[in-house]
Amino acid sequence: MPRADASGDLLEAAERLFAEHGIAAVSDRKVAEAAGNSNHSAVRYYFGGREGLLDALLDRHLTGLEPARKALFEQSDSLLGDVRALVLPVTSSFAALPTPSYRARFLQQAYAYPAAITLLMAKRDRAPVAARVIASVSQRLTHLDPTIVNARMRLMTHILTTACADIEARDSDAPQWSQAGDFLCDAIAGMLQAPVTSAT
Numbered sequence: 001m002p003r004a005d006a007s008g009d010l011l012e013a014a015e016r017l018f019a020e021h022g023i024a025a026v027s028d029r030k031v032a033e034a035a036g037n038s039n040h041s042a043v044r045y046y047f048g049g050r051e052g053l054l055d056a057l058l059d060r061h062l063t064g065l066e067p068a069r070k071a072l073f074e075q076s077d078s079l080l081g082d083v084r085a086l087v088l089p090v091t092s093s094f095a096a097l098p099t100p101s102y103r104a105r106f107l108q109q110a111y112a113y114p115a116a117i118t119l120l121m122a123k124r125d126r127a128p129v130a131a132r133v134i135a136s137v138s139q140r141l142t143h144l145d146p147t148i149v150n151a152r153m154r155l156m157t158h159i160l161t162t163a164c165a166d167i168e169a170r171d172s173d174a175p176q177w178s179q180a181g182d183f184l185c186d187a188i189a190g191m192l193q194a195p196v197t198s199a200t
Helices: 006-021 028-034 042-047 050-062 065-075 079-095 103-110 114-122 128-140 146-170 177-192
Strands: none
Touching: 006 028, 006 042, 006 050, 006 103, 028 042, 028 050, 042 050, 050 103, 050 114, 065 079, 065 128, 079 103, 079 128, 079 146, 079 177, 103 114, 103 146, 128 146, 146 177
């Protein structure tokens, strides 16, 4: 009879191993062993395989972001307000984790892993508030070339994931997520509306 918490143990083990070694470098068997599961097919048993495991890990992060984004977006009257609606729910979710945590570093790995990117793209319909905030950011930047805006929006994701992974690794005992969130919001808002040096 499988333990009720075995799937949770697998998620914790996978998140840590993926964060530390990269998703491609960690086998399902290693995940099971790190979770203390003697069944080396445990990932397939509980999640249907690697894709199901990744999907569960991403869902675990994304669940709960939308309500927080909605509350912040309803208060927004500026580009900075929109950026805060995108960024602060993420840093707040990291702050709620026990330390040491591995979530930010796992997400950095996920954003560089094609299968995880495909799963994230498929989840877009489940994040309508995020889509509304992104549309609002674009609307506030209509004085810039749309190609520039789209490139800067992609850079925003890179900045957020990379900076948070660095903070989590560097300050593993007590990351200052509140201060980091404010700093990242200011920096990202500045980057989004920075002057354009070249039309190309």
